[in-house]
Amino acid sequence: EVQLVESGGGLVQPGGSLRLSCEASGFTFTSNWMSWVRQAPGKGLEWVANIKQDGSEKYYVDSVKGRFIISRDNAKNSAYLQMNSLRGEDTAVYYCARYRDSTKRFDYWGQGTLVTVSP
């Protein structure tokens, strides 16, 4: 059974940093792209970042470029999102998702972790 478990969310002040983790199981982690997608309270979904199987390609939505870094540790079956210079508009539930590049779909999602940016 595919499982994605996020952790690391919490309350942080504007300008602060947070690192989210996503631990994967039930599939061959090294064969899959991984992604982060977020959802602000009461709002829709917004793709944040993608990382290729070997970490050689990374893509970001413009609003987080230069502030967020996606990474992965294939030995630990884990993906990460380092979030720096956080702003109020980054407040959201952050979902880790498995991304299938051949069909451009996010086929499995974690339960999400809430990040709140507030003074």
Added chain:
Amino acid sequence: DIQMTQSPSTLSASVGDRVTITCRASQSIDTWLAWYQQKPGKAPKLLIYKASNLESGVPSRFSGSGSGTEFTLTITSLQPDDFATYYCQQYNSYSPMYSFGQGTKLEIK
């Protein structure tokens, strides 16, 4: 940026009804369109990918169609479990690479 516009924003229907949700892209995305279902407090669930392909394990009452700029998600014979919010998602080679529609909330009439 490619904008995705879903309609309607809210849809009221009854168990057993057939419903259709539309998603329009501001420019052609070929068939790079997926549909997701989300229930309150839960993660999205993939239903349809590449416009018309049913994800494994998803009931056959869900179907998708379209190409270019106009796409539809159809649910035949609504079941109680189908009342949720539905999102379309597009892929393009420009920025942002992926964007979602604003969502359609399917409510019980």
